[in-house]
Amino acid sequence: DGGITQSPKYLFRKEGQNVTLSCEQNLNHDAMYWYRQDPGQGLRLIYYSQIVNDFQKGDIAEGYSVSREKKESFPLTVTSAQKNPTAFYLCASSIGAHRRGSGNTIYFGEGSWLTVV
Amino acid sequence: DAKTTQPTSMDCAEGRAANLPCNHSTISGNEYVYWYRQIHSQGPQYIIHGLKNNETNEMASLIITEDRKSSTLILPHATLRDTAVYYCIVRFYSGGGADGLTFGKGTHLIIQP
Numbered sequence: 001d002g003g004i005t006q007s008p009k010y011l012f013r014k015e016g017q018n019v020t021l022s023c024e025q026n027l028n029h030d031a032m033y034w035y036r037q038d039p040g041q042g043l044r045l046i047y048y049s050q051i052v053n054d055f056q057k058g059d060i061a062e063g064y065s066v067s068r069e070k071k072e073s074f075p076l077t078v079t080s081a082q083k084n085p086t087a088f089y090l091c092a093s094s095i096g097a098h099r100r101g102s103g104n105t106i107y108f109g110e111g112s113w114l115t116v117v
Numbered sequence: 118d119a120k121t122t123q124p125t126s127m128d129c130a131e132g133r134a135a136n137l138p139c140n141h142s143t144i145s146g147n148e149y150v151y152w153y154r155q156i157h158s159q160g161p162q163y164i165i166h167g168l169k170n171n172e173t174n175e176m177a178s179l180i181i182t183e184d185r186k187s188s189t190l191i192l193p194h195a196t197l198r199d200t201a202v203y204y205c206i207v208r209f210y211s212g213g214g215a216d217g218l219t220f221g222k223g224t225h226l227i228i229q230p
Contacts, residue, residue: 004160035220040222041222042204042220042221042222042223043161043218043220044220045218045219088158090160090161092160105151105163105166106163106218107163108153108160108161108162109160110159110160111158111159111160113158
């Protein structure tokens with residue numbers, strides 16, 4: 001089946017540790033995204049990538065890092081610099097970087113819960 | 118970025134049509150309106166999107182006003198499984214030419230048996 005796979009579904013982090021969330025897609029999409037969602041809130045964009053070896057900061061990039069070495073993979077590292085990392089993290093992808101008004105749809109994975117203990 | 122305004126919550130009886138409104142008065146001429154829904158602890162699910170014309174698919178219909186300042190998502194025969202948070206979104210574009218989706222808090226739709 002084609003889709004977006006995030007792992008792990010649940011992750012616990014000790015204070016001061018870095019953790020990496022995996023995101024893999026087999027949809028042959030060029031663009032990939034990471035969002036953070038806090039309870040009762042909407043989604044906020046952390047990072048996005050239009051093509052391999054390129055990525056851009058979103059609205060809340062501080063304390064996070066990403067890489068895009070392969071088209072199908074866009075891992076997110078939550079660093080110790082992120083002071084409030086407990087949240088639901090969502091990875092997404094779309095066909096490609098597109099011009100204004102092209103209307104490409106963004107598809108989401110099932111999310112990963114990160115809790116600081 | 119064009120922002121959207123949605124009611125915080127709505128109720129609808131099972132089997133009836135659910136009509137979810139959205140205001141996007143600052144939308145630009147070539148920005149699309151997207152609708153997603155999210156069931157607790159799952160990733161958002163794409164429903165439908167449109168630019169100017171009304172759109173329909175197997176899940177829902179999207180009615181966009183002529184001035185494009187508001188839209189309505191219609192679930193024609195709501196079921197209990199349609200209980201979710203529904204997000205109305207207008208695409209945004211960064212200065213670098215990439216884009217994403219800006220999500221607000223959405224509308225919590227509760228389908229009553």
